[in-house]
Amino acid sequence: MQILTERLEMVFEQVRNACKEPGAARIIDVGSDHGYIAVRCLEEGLAGSVICTEIHKAPAQRSEDALTEAGFEDCSEVFVTDGLKGVPLQSGDIIVIAGMGGLNIIDILSRALKDNGFHVMENVTFILQPQKSNEIVRNYLSKTGFVFEDEKVCCDREIFYNCMRVVFKGICTTLTDEEACYGPVLLKKFSSGDKEVADYFKHLNGLFEIRQRSNPVIKSALEERKHNESQ
């Protein structure tokens, strides 16, 4: 079985939770690098087929080699492309975009929205694991019409990571600064006593104390959080 880091296990768990009918979905891993997620999804029977996309040839080759070595060449395809360019989405697809900067993720999603009809987009699940700019990603998602289904956190080798599961509904909403910076789903989990999220928020609070000096959105989020935590 493909061993995953704790961060990738969290991403994989989001894929598992998105799978309504194991074995039926097509899973697309954008920026697949070593192809670990794609291999694991096939090994565990979550996906009927996988597509890996990579902007660079060397990681695309790594993904292809991993899939071939694991015996999945017949149910996998690897493309050297930018994001989802040239990969028309289908209803039921699960798209993973992990380990990338938030602005890169937004760029990939914006182009996917332009290239695919609303009907298809409404029936696709996106698993997003931004390495940074979470507040910008969450604001983009809510303003564009995505809905947050879930968000998970983990601490992998002393670094915190988060991973969102979102679907496009075409209903545009606005987040408060607190929701954008901490995550609407994570705020709910915190309120219900989730220990992992509490640790994550403690870490974020420390980070935001520094970042608030140059970022008014973070400053306002931190003030809202402190106010709400004291209620």
Ligand SMILES: C[S@@+](CC[C@H](N)C(=O)[O-])C[C@H]1O[C@@H](n2cnc3c(N)ncnc32)[C@H](O)[C@@H]1O
């Ligand atoms: C840090 S690695 C993360 C790999 C894996 N997704 C993970 O979470 O461990 C980011 C990968 O995304 C690829 N990448 C970056 N921008 C991309 C884009 N626009 N389209 C496709 N791949 C991209 C990079 O080449 C790199 O292999």
